[in-house]
Amino acid sequence: MPAYTLYGAEVSYFTGKARAYLRWRGADFEEQIATQQVYRDIILPNVGWPVIPVLKMPDGSIVQDTADIIEQVEAAEHREPPALPATPLQRFVALLLQLYGDEWLTLPAMHYRWTYNEDWAYSEFGALSAPQLSRPEQYEIGKKNGQRFKGALPVLGVHPETIPGIERSYEAFLREFSQHLEAHSFLLGERPCLADFAFIGPLYAHLYRDPESGVLMKRLAPRVADWVERTHAGDAGTGDLAADDGIPETLLPILKRQMREQLPALKATNDLFAGWAAEASSGDAVPRAVGQIEVSIEGFTGPAAARTFPLWRLQAVLDAYGAMDTDAKARADALLASVGGRALASFELPARMARKDCRLVLA
Ligand SMILES: N[C@@H](CCC(=O)N[C@@H](CS)C(=O)NCC(=O)O)C(=O)O
Numbered sequence: 001m002p003a004y005t006l007y008g009a010e011v012s013y014f015t016g017k018a019r020a021y022l023r024w025r026g027a028d029f030e031e032q033i034a035t036q037q038v039y040r041d042i043i044l045p046n047v048g049w050p051v052i053p054v055l056k057m058p059d060g061s062i063v064q065d066t067a068d069i070i071e072q073v074e075a076a077e078h079r080e081p082p083a084l085p086a087t088p089l090q091r092f093v094a095l096l097l098q099l100y101g102d103e104w105l106t107l108p109a110m111h112y113r114w115t116y117n118e119d120w121a122y123s124e125f126g127a128l129s130a131p132q133l134s135r136p137e138q139y140e141i142g143k144k145n146g147q148r149f150k151g152a153l154p155v156l157g158v159h160p161e162t163i164p165g166i167e168r169s170y171e172a173f174l175r176e177f178s179q180h181l182e183a184h185s186f187l188l189g190e191r192p193c194l195a196d197f198a199f200i201g202p203l204y205a206h207l208y209r210d211p212e213s214g215v216l217m218k219r220l221a222p223r224v225a226d227w228v229e230r231t232h233a234g235d236a237g238t239g240d241l242a243a244d245d246g247i248p249e250t251l252l253p254i255l256k257r258q259m260r261e262q263l264p265a266l267k268a269t270n271d272l273f274a275g276w277a278a279e280a281s282s283g284d285a286v287p288r289a290v291g292q293i294e295v296s297i298e299g300f301t302g303p304a305a306a307r308t309f310p311l312w313r314l315q316a317v318l319d320a321y322g323a324m325d326t327d328a329k330a331r332a333d334a335l336l337a338s339v340g341g342r343a344l345a346s347f348e349l350p351a352r353m354a355r356k357d358c359r360l361v362l363a
Helices: 013-025 036-047 066-077 088-103 106-116 118-129 136-149 152-156 164-185 194-206 213-222 222-233 251-279 309-322 325-338
Strands: 002-009 029-033 054-056 062-064 290-297 299-309 355-356 358-363
Touching: 002 013, 013 029, 013 088, 013 194, 013 222, 029 222, 036 054, 036 062, 054 066, 062 066, 062 088, 062 290, 066 194, 066 222, 088 194, 088 251, 088 309, 106 118, 106 136, 106 152, 106 164, 106 194, 118 136, 118 164, 136 152, 136 309, 152 194, 152 222, 152 299, 164 213, 164 222, 164 251, 213 222, 251 299, 251 309, 251 325, 309 355
Parallel strands: 002 029
Antiparallel strands: 002 054, 054 062, 290 299, 355 358
16 A cells, blocks of 8 residues: 555645645655545544645554645655755745745636636536546536635736736746756756745646646747746756755746745735734734735736735745854845845744644644
């Protein structure tokens, strides 16, 4: 019997991230589709809320959240090279790109799926949750389940007012990533790392595999489609990360885009989170959102929920920054200054968070 079981789905953003990582790691795993039964018998009793992917470890324990999955498998497998870069600046940038892949590229991924691939997505959702039913019955079930995900669009900031900005930004991102891939096989050099697995989240299931989105990616950025295929297959690459803890120059446009678009949203969320945290106590469950913010993408502005989970991913980034010695911090500061991210160096979360029973709590 394989050591690990990944419960997930081909259509799922974060299952793609976990799958690409497990393949690259060479972990002995099998994947089981998260049918209605799996949700009822495995996910809900162990996690407490309906979410994929979850991983069953060799000792039978269940892990939810892809960052925890990667961390726990890394600790159990003891293999080289590590998924999280060992050197300080690359580690920081990998976590920063994880924050971008997990919590910002959700906007184009979800927009293109639900605007251009809606019926297809319903059929896929139905087929995975009830494989025994007929296609029309699956479509009806898929429509019911899919509504929950489509309903996330306004929460994320996808509205008629922001859609032109989301599309402009995504197309520019594809150009920037293509230019990077002309020089390097993966994000931080010639082998994949955490940042690549995080980018697989949006760029595989939604933006490559959803039919209309896949046509767009292959037309505008065949190199990105090729990177998706390699990374999702678990390709080990042909070399190592950039030498001397370096950050490839060709990544700077992507980091600039992140600082321009995502950092203001994090800052606005953090201000609301501070208001909530001032009244809360250690151990309190952190709400999934703490009010409403505005997001602004390529000059198109609209409302979004002030989601707290991105602050949790940000906490990992800030911890990596805080752990740097003077030399690494100076290099990180120079990098941040060159990408318009100075504000990140002095970013302070009002309170620390932790995860308890698969939920965020105040530490
Ligand atoms: N932070 C989680 C996110 C997992 C997630 O959002 N999964 C989606 C499917 S790809 C889901 O099941 N969402 C249900 C929900 O958020 O209520 C991770 O990294 O694993």
